[in-house]
Amino acid sequence: MTDAHAASQAGEAATAWRRIADEIEAAIGRGEYETGATLPSSLALAERYGVHRHTVRQAFRHLADRGLVSVSRGRGTQVTAPRFPYRIGRRVSMRTNFGAAGITVAGSILGAEIVKGAAETCAALRLEDGAPLWRIETLSLAGGVPVSTGVHLLSAERFPDFDKMLSRAGSSISAAFAACGIPDYVRLSTRLSARLASEREALLLRIEPGAAVMLSAAVDALPDLTPIHLVDGIFAGERMEMVVEPFTE
16 A cells, blocks of 8 residues: 555545534434434444444544533443533623523422531631521523532521522522522632532433532622622533633622
């Protein structure tokens, strides 16, 4: 085989995998493959396109890099939910975040109870040790797809009816605070980390047990920087893109 022929074959392979990837991406965009659907195997696609299996696998890798599919042993190549941009700045609101992209957000309250605040939590909220706190667990969906579940902690004495306010507000924290006379609040801090999902988290978020999740430990405060709300959020890693923006005044 001459060098020119080898180069020609390499060029054809490069063109082939990109063409396959582009056609699969277009099919996903048209709705031919729904979220969670398994794509044809690399062998089946190789026969369809008349290429080597490695060429199809390269197309799959490209689609995975773009967040369109996930490739795993035993499950094949599956279409993933689209990644949603989630901006973290001085003010953070899930509905505002997704609303700006034309994505509808819905939420539900999984549980609400008043608990005795742990020392560290009460210190973060500038409350006395053991102060009664609302512990409210929520689930949020964007475009009908579960994207996060969270645990919210705030003073039960300051917000005695917060569970009712939150329910009436459709699980919108911002709207519930507004109903409590707090039209504006700011994000003091957000700490991000990652781990693998538990079985319960995977069930709530409709992801595989052991899939990657992003953790967000955040503190919200009044404009005068008095802390009022702690939230530990768990986001489906394959569906989210965190966009950290500089704080602006």
